[in-house]
Amino acid sequence: MRRVLLIGSGEVGAKHAEAVTRTAGMGLVGVADPSPVVAPPAGVPLLARWETALETLTPDVVVVATPPGTALVAARAAARGGAAVLVEKPVTLDPTDLTPAPEDRRIFVAFQPHFAPGLAGLLAQAPTVRRASVTLVCRRDRAYYRSWRTRYATAGGVLHQQAIHGLALALRLLTPALITSCTAEVHRERRWAESEDRITATVAFADGALLTVDARVDSVDQQRRHEVTLHLDDGQHVHVRGRNLEAGLGDPLSAPGDLALRQAMYRALPAGDADLYHPSLFPLPQLRRTLEVIDRAYRTARNVSEAGTAA
Numbered sequence: 561m562r563r564v565l566l567i568g569s570g571e572v573g574a575k576h577a578e579a580v581t582r583t584a585g586m587g588l589v590g591v592a593d594p595s596p597v598v599a600p601p602a603g604v605p606l607l608a609r610w611e612t613a614l615e616t617l618t619p620d621v622v623v624v625a626t627p628p629g630t631a632l633v634a635a636r637a638a639a640r641g642g643a644a645v646l647v648e649k650p651v652t653l654d655p656t657d658l659t660p661a662p663e664d665r666r667i668f669v670a671f672q673p674h675f676a677p678g679l680a681g682l683l684a685q686a687p688t689v690r691r692a693s694v695t696l697v698c699r700r701d702r703a704y705y706r707s708w709r710t711r712y713a714t715a716g717g718v719l720h721q722q723a724i725h726g727l728a729l730a731l732r733l734l735t736p737a738l739i740t741s742c743t744a745e746v747h748r749e750r751r752w753a754e755s756e757d758r759i760t761a762t763v764a765f766a767d768g769a770l771l772t773v774d775a776r777v778d779s780v781d782q783q784r785r786h787e788v789t790l791h792l793d794d795g796q797h798v799h800v801r802g803r804n805l806e807a808g809l810g811d812p813l814s815a816p817g818d819l820a821l822r823q824a825m826y827r828a829l830p831a832g833d834a835d836l837y838h839p840s841l842f843p844l845p846q847l848r849r850t851l852e853v854i855d856r857a858y859r860t861a862r863n864v865s866e867a868g869t870a871a
Contacts, residue, residue, distance in 0.1 A: 561585060561586065561587050562585060562586050562587070562620040562621050562831075563587060563589045563617065563618070563619045563620045563621070564580050564586050564587060564588050564589060564619060564620070564621045564622070564623065564826075565588075565589060565590050565591075565592065565610075565613055565614065565617055565619035565621070565622045565623070565638075565643075566580065566588060566590070566591045566592070566600075566622075566623050566625065567591075567592045567593070567610045567613070567622060567623065567624045567625065567626055567634050567638075568592075568593055568624060568625035568626035568648075569591050569593040569596035569597060569598050569599075569600060569606075569625075570593075570596075570597045570598065570625065570626075571597065571598070572625045572648055573591070573593070573596075573597075573598065573623075573625035573626075574597075574598035575818070575822070576623045576625055576670075576822070577591065577598075577600060577601055577604070578601075578819075579818075579819055579822040579823060579826070580623070580826065581601050581604075582819065582823070583822075583823045583826050583827070585827070586621070586826060588600075588601065588604050589604070589605075589617050589619060590604060590605050590606075590607055590613050590617045590619075591604055591605070591606050591607070592606075592607045592608070592609065592610035592612075592613040593606070593608075594608045594609070610634050610637075611637070614637060614638055614641055614643075618641075619638070619643050620643060620644065620831070621643055621644050621645075621646070621826070621829055622634075622635070622638035622639075622643045622644075622645045622646070623645075623646045623647075623648075623670070624638070624645065624646065624647040624648060625648045625670075626648070627708045627714060627715065628650055628651060628652050628653050628714065628715070628716070628720075629708075629714060631647050631648065631651050631652065632647070632651050632652045632657055632658075634647075635647040635651070635667050635844070636661060636663050636664070636667070639663035639664070639665075639666040639667050640663045642666075643666065644666055644668075644829040644830060644831065645666055645667040645668065646667075646668055646669075646670045646825070646826075646829065647667060647668075647669060647670060647844070648669075648670050649669055649670065649671065649720070649721075649724045649725070649728075649847075650716055650720040650721065650724055650847075650851065650854075651669060651844070651847060652851070653713075653716045653720060653851070653855075654851070654855075655848050655851040655852045655855055658844065658845065658847060658848040658851065660845055664843075664844045664845050665843075667843075667844040668829065668837075668841045668842055668843060668844060669728070669842040669843075669844060669847055670825065671725055671728060671729070671825075671840075671842045672818065672821040672822045672824075672825045673725050673729075673786075673802070673804050673805035673806055673808075673821060674725070674728075674729060674805070674825075674840045674841075674842060675821045675824040675825050675828070675840045676800070676802065676805055676806050676807060676808025676809075676810070676815070676816070676821065677807070677808040677809060677810035677815070677816070678808045678809030678810055679729070679800065679808045679809065679839075679840055680838065680839045680840045681839075682733070682798065682809065683732065683733070683839040683840060684839040686733065687733070687790075687792050687793070687794075687798075688735070688792060688793035688794075689730075689733045689734050689735075689769065689790045689791065689792055689793070690768065690769055690770070690791050690792070690793055691769065691770045691771075691772075691790075691791035692730035692731075692733065692734055692769075692770075692771050692772075692788060692789065692790050692791070693730075693771075693772045693773070693774075693788070693789045694723060694726040694727055694730055694771070694772070694773045694774070694775070694787075694788050695726075695773075695774050695775070695785065695786070695787050695788075695789075696718070696722055696723045696726065696773075696774070696775035696776065696777075696785070696786045697776055697779045697782045697783065697784055697785050697786075698722060698776075698777050698779060698784050698785075698786065699777065699778070699779050699780065699784065700722075700777040700778075702750075702752050705752045705753035705755070709721070709753060709755075710753045710754065711753070711754050712753075712754040712755055713754075715753075715755065716755070716854075717746070717755045717756055717759065717854075717858060718755060718756055718757075718758070718759050718775045718776070718777055719759060719761075719773070719775060719854045719857060719858070720854060721755070722775060722777055722786075723759075723773060723775040723786070724850065724854070725786060725804060725805055726786055726787070726788045726800075726805060727771075727773065727850055727853065727854065728842060728846075728847065728850045729788055729800065729805070730771060730788050730790070731771070731849055731850050731853060732842070732846060733790060734765065734769050734771060735765070735767050735769055736849060737765040737766040737767040737769060738765065738766040739763060739764070739765060739766075739852070739853065739856055740764050740765060740766050741763070741764045742761065742762070742763045742764070742853075742856045742857055742860045743761065743762050743860065744759060744760065744761035744762070744857045744858070744860055744861035744862070745759065745760050745761075745861060745862055745863075745864050746758070746759045746858075746861045746862075746863055746864065747759070747776075747864050748863065749778065750778060757776060757777060757778040758774075758775065758776035758777070758778065759773065759775055759776075759857065759858075759861065760772075760773065760774045760775075761773045761857040761861070763853055763856065763857065771853070773857070784803050785801070785802070785803055786802065786803060786804045786805055787799065787800060787801050787802065787805065788800040788805065802815055806818070806821060824840075825840070825841070828840065828841050829841070
């Protein structure tokens, strides 16, 4: 039985708590949060400080589900203690924070949609991708934007919070070349937070590869979806489909649910200092490139007013 500590008991932390308690071979031994939004499962102790929890509970696995301001510090501390660590995106908003550290080899980003059908084989094969497009259409209501999510400085934008699952997948398959150009537009109409309602971006790389993004969180009448289309070097197209990529390369009608994907992600975590990882696990060091692309998009983006003209 692997001992699991959960750091952070908000909306996302509660999902992890439920999933861990329903995963064979894993036991939730504690939750660390000074002000939990959701109470821990019955019988699971609540500790105010994650530092104390790491020291007293000696977990094998640590799941970090806190805002970017504390996520990376907690994750690295847990990894230095020998635990395998899953940390929720975006981990940090500053790519330079991900300057390599020895403990990073034990830290993985919690991208459970990357365990969708067929994606492990695709990632292991690593085909040459010349163009990738990421599409996100979802709805975030006013209640979503509260506390730390209100400000860009503490939560980032749509690319950090919602579209990052697809972006990280696409960028993992694109050749890691330098960015040569980036054009982007942000649309803010509801103004419920500093984050935008929609962002579109086109990023070109030195090797000729191209990444396009169209992500919106204000949709009312469109079908919810988060998808990635890959244009391979041999002319084939690969479509990763689903409300949040969960259908993978398979049939959307038989796509696994969030619980099953989270359980697959937990089971894939290596024990000890193993160097062989499941292809769908997303190593923390690879997140730096994703954050660099996101950062470039926002730094170069122009604001578009409600009338559709540049502000």
